[in-house]
Amino acid sequence: MANYDSIEYATYLLKHEKKQNKGEKGRDSERLKTYQAEWMFQRQVDCQNFKSIEEAQRCAKLIYKTKTWQKLWRESVDGNVLKILDATPAVVAMSNRNKTQSGFTNGRTVTLAVSGLNKYTLLHELAHCLGHMHHGRSFRQCLLKLVGVFMGAEEKNILKNEFKRKGLACGNARKPLSYDKWLEAKKRMEKIRK
Numbered sequence: 001m002a003n004y005d006s007i008e009y010a011t012y013l014l015k016h017e018k019k020q021n022k023g024e025k026g027r028d029s030e031r032l033k034t035y036q037a038e039w040m041f042q043r044q045v046d047c048q049n050f051k052s053i054e055e056a057q058r059c060a061k062l063i064y065k066t067k068t069w070q071k072l073w074r075e076s077v078d079g080n081v082l083k084i085l086d087a088t089p090a091v092v093a094m095s096n097r098n099k100t101q102s103g104f105t106n107g108r109t110v111t112l113a114v115s116g117l118n119k120y121t122l123l124h125e126l127a128h129c130l131g132h133m134h135h136g137r138s139f140r141q142c143l144l145k146l147v148g149v150f151m152g153a154e155e156k157n158i159l160k161n162e163f164k165r166k167g168l169a170c171g172n173a174r175k176p177l178s179y180d181k182w183l184e185a186k187k188r189m190e191k192i193r194k
């Protein structure tokens with residue numbers, strides 16, 4: 001019985017970890033809600049528009065020189081040594097045939113739509129490049145840091161608030177229950193079911 005419980009507890013730990021950062025290991029299930037929060041955010045702030053892809057490239061280059069970028073990039077390397085190659089992601093223009101996306105990235109190159117180019121879209125894609133190839137908690141935390149430094153504290157607060165309104169967690173991940181606490185909770189649940 002103790003053995004069976006420990007297997008069940010291990011399963012609980014895996015599920016808990018997955019829930020803390022959706023998209024990292026499972027389906028990117030918070031993507032749509034993240035987009036919706038971002039649309040609301042962009043309606044409330046004045047975002048720097050880029051007139052050309054060259055202007056976006058210049059902005060990215062300035063970002064790469066900052067301490068904030070260097071720090072976040074080093075953290076991403078701690079999580080995945082391959083990120084050592086991605087200190088300065090290239091920024092390129094999207095083909096005109098793609099009319100549905102404002103930007104996308106493979107983590108190494110950021111591709112931006114030429115119409116409606118703005119700083120926020122660039123920051124969104126750069127947050128992906130920093131080791132968060134999804135829209136879960138760690139992505140949002142990283143994006144909030146970028147927005148706070150490269151757009152402003154007020155902008156960061158507005159975005160954080162929109163994430164909250166959508167029920168998207170941005171704080172630190174919750175710790176799982178200890179084995180004893182988990183066992184207690186499980187017994188309580190079993191009693192309720194009976």
Ligand SMILES: [Zn+2]
Pocket residue numbers: 124128134135
């Ligand atoms: Zn994205």
